[in-house]
Amino acid sequence: MLSRRNPQLNSHGELIHLLSIEGLPQAVLNQILDTAGSFLSVNDREVKKVPLLRGKSVFNLFFENSTRTRTTFEIAAKRLSADVINLDIARSSAAKGESLLDTIANLSAMHADMFVVRHSESGAPYLIAQHCAPHVHVVNAGDGRHAHPTQGLLDMYTIRHYKRDFTNLTVAIVGDIVHSRVARSDIHALTTLGVPEIRAVGPKTLVPSDIREMGVRVCHDMKEGISGADVIIMLRLQNERMSGAMLPSAGEFFKNYGLTPEKLALAKPDAIVMHPGPINRGVEIDSAVADGTHSVILPQVTFGIAVRMAVMSIIAGNNA
Amino acid sequence: MTTLHLDAEALYADLLAGVRGLIKPDAVLVGIWSGGAWLAERLQQDLKRTGEHGVISSALHRDDFGSRGMTAAADHTKLPFDVEGSHIVLVDDVLYTGRTIRATLNELFDFGRPASVTLAVLVDRGGRELPIHAAVSAARITLPSEQRLSLARDAAGRFSFDIKGPN
Numbered sequence: 323m324l325s326r327r328n329p330q331l332n333s334h335g336e337l338i339h340l341l342s343i344e345g346l347p348q349a350v351l352n353q354i355l356d357t358a359g360s361f362l363s364v365n366d367r368e369v370k371k372v373p374l375l376r377g378k379s380v381f382n383l384f385f386e387n388s389t390r391t392r393t394t395f396e397i398a399a400k401r402l403s404a405d406v407i408n409l410d411i412a413r414s415s416a417a418k419g420e421s422l423l424d425t426i427a428n429l430s431a432m433h434a435d436m437f438v439v440r441h442s443e444s445g446a447p448y449l450i451a452q453h454c455a456p457h458v459h460v461v462n463a464g465d466g467r468h469a470h471p472t473q474g475l476l477d478m479y480t481i482r483h484y485k486r487d488f489t490n491l492t493v494a495i496v497g498d499i500v501h502s503r504v505a506r507s508d509i510h511a512l513t514t515l516g517v518p519e520i521r522a523v524g525p526k527t528l529v530p531s532d533i534r535e536m537g538v539r540v541c542h543d544m545k546e547g548i549s550g551a552d553v554i555i556m557l558r559l560q561n562e563r564m565s566g567a568m569l570p571s572a573g574e575f576f577k578n579y580g581l582t583p584e585k586l587a588l589a590k591p592d593a594i595v596m597h598p599g600p601i602n603r604g605v606e607i608d609s610a611v612a613d614g615t616h617s618v619i620l621p622q623v624t625f626g627i628a629v630r631m632a633v634m635s636i637i638a639g640n641n642a
Numbered sequence: 643m644t645t646l647h648l649d650a651e652a653l654y655a656d657l658l659a660g661v662r663g664l665i666k667p668d669a670v671l672v673g674i675w676s677g678g679a680w681l682a683e684r685l686q687q688d689l690k691r692t693g694e695h696g697v698i699s700s701a702l703h704r705d706d707f708g709s710r711g712m713t714a715a716a717d718h719t720k721l722p723f724d725v726e727g728s729h730i731v732l733v734d735d736v737l738y739t740g741r742t743i744r745a746t747l748n749e750l751f752d753f754g755r756p757a758s759v760t761l762a763v764l765v766d767r768g769g770r771e772l773p774i775h776a777a778v779s780a781a782r783i784t785l786p787s788e789q790r791l792s793l794a795r796d797a798a799g800r801f802s803f804d805i806k807g808p809n
Contacts, residue, residue, distance in 0.1 A: 336711065360718075363719070364702075367752050367753055368725075368726075368752060368754050369751070369752040371752075372703070372752070373703060373748075374707055374712070636712045639707055639708065639710070639711030639712040
């Protein structure tokens with residue numbers, strides 16, 4: 323059998339694209355987290371910019387809407403001194419019938435150095451990475467239900483910031499796991515970083531049965547799922563992705579799986595509560611928890627900028 | 643070829659004397675990570691200066707980023723004072739092409755506008771590629787470009803030189 327190299331790594335094992343956390347060695351994840359730590363302090367400087375991507379053009383290609391992710395990528399690229407071009411592809415070329423690869427060929431002709439891609443189709447960033455010029459780098463900013471690696475990495479950064487060590491943690495991921503690329507990226511990252519217990523918590527309709535194959539314990543009972551947890555990652559109930567009768571109602575979901583102060587009391591006293599945002603108050607999380615002392619939801623956003631700076635500067639410094 | 647012998651401890655004594663002669667009372671010591679930071683730490687003690695010395699890293703401003711890429715945990719910069727208007731004595735172990743100093747100066751200016759910056763080094767090995775000059779250098783030597791020279795520090799805090807590459 324032919325051994326195929328991970329398309330994200332060059333022949334020296336260095337990161338050249340970030341497409342998925344799956345298959346990345348622990349050393350690469352640690353390199354990203356360590357580098358992110360060093361970028362966090364750039365915010366405290368008189369000049370909040372470093373010149374690592376000076377003269378480079380970063381194209382934000384969002385075929386699917388996102389405000390937070392696109393904005394944090396834009397801030398990250400600008401802090402690295404890149405020129406940032408935001409393309410609202412969802413409303414432009416694609417709507418006129420241009421194929422994905424034609425769009426990329428045109429943008430490459432505009433001398434792009436990096437593409438940050440969000441797409442509703444799983445695998446779209448891989449396709450772009452395969453077809454772009456060797457000097458061009460691709461970052462997956464979320465593809466279909468497949469992966470959202472920078473969110474996974476910023477979640478890992480947040481966990482490491484508050485818990486230091488991954489190897490003694492119980493992490494509960496709660497809610498709409500079946501539609502969540504964040505959950506998949508988190509599970510791959512947590513596994514690679516040595517977290518001994520990962521729980522996927524939610525109703526049968528929203529927790530895919532094959533997730534056990536990823537080494538995850540499935541809990542359909544919320545109380546069992548968050549009992550003794552060090553970290554609780556709440557997922558957004560993705561109404562816009564919901565089709566058919568997967569849920570009786572949002573109110574019913576909140577009753578069973580919404581994170582309330584009473585349920586949170588079952589976790590460890592120093593547990594942290596995370597959420598990739600945007601949060602649906604009263605659907606998956608109670609306001610008292612979202613705004614409470616255990617919540618690290620807003621620090622996650624700040625860490626997200628440093629993590630995206632780390633990813634972009636690492637891949638830009640490595641050659642294919 | 644003879645093996646180069648550099649007594650880092652003896653050179654440090656010369657550096658200490660040189661820095662003592664030029665440092666103003668209100669100046670601050672800033673060491674370039676990592677060798678220069680060790681030197682600044684020891685100079686701070688030996689010169690009995692109050693407060694904390696600064697540490698600065700060139701990593702975020704290096705001109706070889708495109709070929710060398712990003713090193714993990716690159717930002718060791720810690721400047722526990724206001725850079726704006728301060729007199730800074732920048733300390734490093736080895737001065738060579740001057741590119742590290744150029745990058746370090748850019749890093750420093752991201753924190754404010756210093757009143758002055760003076761450079762003190764343990765060893766000036768020549769080979770400058772930029773117009774940069776050290777006010778104090780404990781030794782001036784010439785080394786073949788293949789050789790790498792860097793400071794090492796043992797558990798007891800004693801300095802020695804690490805020389806890599808063909809003799």
